[in-house]
Amino acid sequence: MRYGLLFLLAGALAASEVVREADAKALSAMVSFLASDVLEGRDTPSMGLKVASEYIASEFRAVGLKTSFQEAKLRVRRVERKGFAVSLTDGQRSLSLPVENAMWTAGPKLDLAGVTVGRAKLDAMPEKVEPVMVLEGPMGPGLRGAVEKLAGGGAKVIVLVGIAMPVPAQAVEFEDQPQTGYVMLRTTNAEAEAMLKAGVELKANVHIEEAGVTVEAARNVIGVLEGSDEKLKSEYVLLTAHYDHLGMRPNDAGDRVYNGANDNASGVASIIESARLLAGLKVAPKRSVMFVAFFGEERGLLGSRYFVRNPVAPLWQMVANLNLEQTGRTDSSEGPNVGQVNLTGYHFTTIHRHMEAAGEATGLKVVKHERFSDAYFMASDNAALAAVGVPSTTLSVTYAFPDYHQKGDEWEKIDYANMAKVTRGIAQGTYLAAEAAERVSWNEAEDKTKVYREAAAKLVQ
Template identity: 40%
Template structure:
């Protein structure tokens, strides 16, 4: 812990406490002048450095990042709002198998394929011993409609790029396979060291068939052709306690009544960690969003006049594993959900090289027309010269794929802001800090700061609209506020 504290302190002192950018050539005024490309670069080059080893959940690098973010909140003068200073702590467990604890053999067409260590992973606690058993490959639709063809067999399905897919399949299956193999050739769900988190609040699905993720391409191809058998031996994992921490700071509002209502600005600070010996630094995803939260907090805290509502700044863990940190906050809110008027969540705000073409002086938002939050951002963008736009497909499609979803499900108008929905190094090892457009990132961050301040100063609060895709969130809001 001493080394952790020293490393964090050293990184913090590398940033000049008194440095302000030259006044930007936009309408952000003194607030914008406090948001500097150089300061953004300084924060981001540390959070996405090799020292932090990709910020996997859980990891030493993630802990270093949490300490650094807390140090910046402390430096800005935010009130600590967690159960342990700035930290909201989840006491979970981490399970991990060692090499040799999982053995998988596929026999197809007379050939025997032994899946190597790392070619498959299993996220269950009980041991498994399965003799050679016929395998049947199905699409998800066919598997969910199957009335018994997979009974006692190995059910092989494609892995779905959705968190919680395995549990969903376990709950909805009508048949009773001996084992489920989810083919995951792109390693979407791979975990460093074959480890996984155990949430003590989530019930275990009793009697559910065990699920193994298969990453080995040759074994996957053989199973997809059909006519194969699978044998498996899985030993129990080692289990240890872990502390996972959201970092939460409060800028208390100035209005006697409105200060007891809250606007949240969030971003996730975790990434993918180390894969196959390579560090996945996650500069744009999502060190950029985290740094924009840090810089916005410092800028607003330095203003002479506090906003009327209180503003909560929160860095979230475990987004890459299925919105885990924000889901935890939703179950254990630091501030009452019914008094939380909006959540702006930041993702990928540093890169302008969108896979569909450059995005300079522009920002987009998920669930664009689900609420009137877009009105605040559009007006702020008019002052800073940043265009707010709706992607015709991704705006709706990506609404549920980031941490805004956790509060949206509870009825709070919540959206994710991004500059680029997709970019060439997305979830790749080359998403590094030198590829960030810091001038553009500063302008986008100024836009966020202005919109956040305007929401906090408005006596009216953001509301869901009546568009069909927002219907369930509008209903959740009515339930949250007693049917109103």
């Protein structure tokens, strides 16, 4: 009887092995390097990003992971500012747009003389599309669709008026993506803006040089901790985080670096520390755990999309994806978020059950943000995995925070004691998902998962 009880106890303990505490100092060391000014904001592609990828790989090796790079070729198109000449005339007077007040997107060479300027609004598309179209704001969710519609109708220049969004001078794409045949243009010149807004009939002359094209490379960093079960080790739980950020803005005065400490050096440090915790267990979880640091999230989920297009193991064997974002700061724009972690698409998959059990074992609250949980499901790299059917979620401490996508997102502002607690809970949740007899699955009772379940069904061999 007593022996039997002991045996049962031992069995129960082994099944619920709990990872040790995470090291707050190690986390701050990793974040302070990745988010340092020297890495120049880790733009995709850039030397700073390359250095970051080497650093992450060396940390994976130190932990004992089987480490590799997955390199993608990217087409980079940069706006050629020389030769820019755009003028407007209303029949009475003409105005040349000063190049220093103009920003436009990378596109083809344009030479248009005396063409009619058409007008559109986000919710009011015109019958006839002209070569130059003014698209009037205010900014709204329909912008992308409106731009595509105008371009599809033959517009070569789409002038944004009253839509104060940044217009990137550089496009980063996969080589097989079609190149855009138009440019989006914005001017901050008050006189020109007034003329564009006035509603009078305008003609335009446009000369814009073709954007310069180079082919460059960026890398996903992959580290594998092999599972302990002969059969299940061919399945992988993915613990991922993007390591890129927004780079630099050369025209800014003073500090020019977008450091991206919370977004997302923190997530990367959390996966490295989780790797150390899981590799340090007496017995590895049954399934393998694959740690991936993605490039290019800020440029449109490029790294994760490349990863699912060129999977290093069959996608069917990737049983779950826990993706990390913003695990460092607790000063959410909605108030402090201490001792807790959020999941996107909380009830979309069974991942939340493993995280809830992990939270109980490590003293971490696992919460569903009622407004953002489902709404943000497609906003980070887990979306690329979900789109091909892999059950996924993004875990974070905060959604919006004061320095989000600003130069002030620096490493000193992170709460490392809290980050250690969160990292431990996530490592434990990853362990449970990799150890469980049952695979993580999509929630069939949730209508919003239908498209992902259909994608998953196609993966079954």
